[in-house]
Amino acid sequence: MKESLNWAILGTGVIANELAQAFQADERTLYSVANRTYDKAVRFAEKYQIDKVYDSIEDVFTDPAVDVIYISTPHNTHIDYLRKALKNGKHVLCEKSITLNVEELSEAIELAEQHRVVLAEAMTIYHMPLYRNLSRIIESGKLGQLKMIQMNFGSYKEYDMNNRFFNPNLAGGALLDIGVYALSFVRWFMTSTPTQIDSQVKMAPSGVDEQVGILLTNNEGEMATVTLSLHAKQPKRGMIAFDKGYIEIYDYPRGERAVITYTEDGRQETVENGSTRSALQYEVKDMENAILNGETMYLDYTKDVMAIMARLREAWGLKYPEEK
Numbered sequence: 001m002k003e004s005l006n007w008a009i010l011g012t013g014v015i016a017n018e019l020a021q022a023f024q025a026d027e028r029t030l031y032s033v034a035n036r037t038y039d040k041a042v043r044f045a046e047k048y049q050i051d052k053v054y055d056s057i058e059d060v061f062t063d064p065a066v067d068v069i070y071i072s073t074p075h076n077t078h079i080d081y082l083r084k085a086l087k088n089g090k091h092v093l094c095e096k097s098i099t100l101n102v103e104e105l106s107e108a109i110e111l112a113e114q115h116r117v118v119l120a121e122a123m124t125i126y127h128m129p130l131y132r133n134l135s136r137i138i139e140s141g142k143l144g145q146l147k148m149i150q151m152n153f154g155s156y157k158e159y160d161m162n163n164r165f166f167n168p169n170l171a172g173g174a175l176l177d178i179g180v181y182a183l184s185f186v187r188w189f190m191t192s193t194p195t196q197i198d199s200q201v202k203m204a205p206s207g208v209d210e211q212v213g214i215l216l217t218n219n220e221g222e223m224a225t226v227t228l229s230l231h232a233k234q235p236k237r238g239m240i241a242f243d244k245g246y247i248e249i250y251d252y253p254r255g256e257r258a259v260i261t262y263t264e265d266g267r268q269e270t271v272e273n274g275s276t277r278s279a280l281q282y283e284v285k286d287m288e289n290a291i292l293n294g295e296t297m298y299l300d301y302t303k304d305v306m307a308i309m310a311r312l313r314e315a316w317g318l319k320y321p322e323e324k
């Protein structure tokens with residue numbers, strides 16, 4: 001089995017730069033880069049000392065030297081690239097939201113199984129050491145039973161159709177852009193996926209969801225509230241309440257610090273694990289561990305979150321052009 005994997009990057013935008021920097025921090029380089037605009041790929045390759053640039057995006061899928069493709073283009077372009085990458089036997093780490101809907105995700109999972117490759121969504125929460133340690137603390141039982149989760153995510157974006165945030169043609173909207181983080185956080189801590197889902201939504205002038213309130217309950221009676229906004233900043237804070245205490249997580253989703261308050265005596269404990277700036281390094285390491293050693297990339301949670309998002313959009317009657 002190979003010990004060193006060749007990564008190709010598809011896309012050269014904000015998050016692609018962060019991934020390339022994560023490789024630099026680990027003193028590694030990406031093997032190759034593909035992008036819709038060739039000139040930007042060339043500049044990206046120069047910036048990060050990447051040897052190979054493809055003339056056409058299509059060439060990345062058939063390059064026999066490529067082991068893993070990292071997809072970092074807008075949501076609605078993912079499925080086409082996923083199909084091509086998986087059919088060519090490439091492992092894929094795909095940016096959130098991994099697909100537009102459940103049907104596309106099921107198709108991609110089937111292809112990954114057929115071609116025996118790893119498919120994962122780049123959901124940093126699942127790879128941060130802090131969340132893993134908090135899970136261990138919760139499993140120890142000292143906080144008692146999980147009761148409520150509060151998770152808010154808000155970001156101020158202009159109504160600018162040149163980027164994806166409010167653009168229906170780029171599968172914009174709060175849910176797919178930031179709700180996916182909030183729901184992944186909820187899924188990480190809940191015992192099982194929510195079965196009762198209620199929500200209210202306010203649409204942006206472009207017709208995608210701008211502001212959302214969601215209430216979720218699972219079969220264990222654990223509840224969560226999620227509020228999302230793409231036109232108002234909210235503090236990056238998550239709260240998980242148990243019958244014997246609560247956890248506050250700061251600077252979510254790439255959190256490195258949480259404070260636990262034990263309600264019986266008011267005692268507080270600060271928990272610090274990992275570092276925010278290494279988030280994508282953890283994600284890459286876990287992806288390689290999944291490929292080489294069969295470790296999980298939490299695709300089951302990705303499926304649960306996609307199913308919740310599908311139910312919400314169905315309730316709102318929100319369909320993207322590809323779905324009409």
Ligand SMILES: NC(=O)c1ccc[n+]([C@@H]2O[C@H](COP(=O)([O-])OP(=O)(O)OC[C@H]3O[C@@H](n4cnc5c(N)ncnc54)[C@H](OP(=O)(O)O)[C@@H]3O)[C@@H](O)[C@H]2O)c1
Binds near residue numbers: 011016074124
């Ligand atoms: N995990 C995270 O923390 C995080 C953070 C930010 C974003 N993301 C996700 O990463 C993805 C990209 O976000 P970003 O902020 O990096 O975007 P961005 O800066 O706007 O970059 C978009 C990239 O996609 C390409 N692209 C745009 N439209 C395309 C199309 N129709 N077909 C093919 N390629 C196209 C662009 O190519 P050109 O150079 O040709 O324009 C560019 O390389 C999204 O899925 C987003 O949700 C994740």
